[in-house]
Amino acid sequence: MPELPEVETVRRTLEPLLAGKKITGVDVRYGGIIKNMEAGEFSRLLKNKTIAEIGRRGKYLLLELSDGYTIVIHLRMTGQLIFTQVAEPEAKHTHIIFHLPGKEQLRFVDIRKFGLLFLVKKGEWEQCGGLARLGPEPLSGAFTLQAWSALLAGQKGGLKAFLLNQAKVAGIGNIYADEILFEAGLHPQKRVETLESAEIAALHAAIVAKLSEGVACRGTSISDYVDGQGEKGGFQERLQVYDQKGRPCPRCGTLLVKAVIAGRGTVCCPYCQRR
């Protein structure tokens, strides 16, 4: 599932391929993906606009266009944004095709149609789902231990739910939440208000380490995720607990268990992550 490392990998792979290129036309096969206007208007507004750069905020991709417009994209669970040649056979569930010069295309593919796409002018982020309400970027220089401590001060509730809350920290999803909690040695249902300073520091280090490792490995390809060129990532080889139910804990050998916590399938070690 595309979380911060996956979205960042898509951004890095697409940027050199798209920067400076003009959108010569847009085909919309399934308009339901576009959330803030009709397909016809979307295509009309985008024709002949140039892609300046690609940004990322949390799990959102931001295609900045040369004249102040931005295409805001969220891949949700199965969304893919793939740069290809016209001759490449079209994948099933291809919903939007951006035509580029020289027989190149950018295709939005999404099996489950959960993905979201907005076309807005700069400063109109309020209409883009949760984009305007995102918490800090965990891989930015501003995400210091001090900032993280301040973020936790006065907060209550389960730890996993907190990590998954995009308004608290941007970009962590189910895979990295489980990996972070295991790395920090904390139970997913531990209450945030009971965290001691050493645990807060361990969490901060685990968030930065695991997300950075995910980016370095070019994301996690368990089912659908691929980067901007259709290539799989490698972090699935490094998973310690996620998708590892019933296997021995890499640290102590106890069998890993799975339960539903914060509404998500959650795997942890009953020994290393005691409540």
Next chain:
DNA sequence: ACAATTACCTGTATGC
């Protein structure tokens, strides 16, 4: 005020 559940979708795996 908070947490749990549901809706949105389709493909894959499982059970009978």
Next chain:
DNA sequence: TGCATACAGGTAATTG
């Protein structure tokens, strides 16, 4: 073999 069912999880909306 076929069919029904459960499950995967990002986020918003709804329910408890």
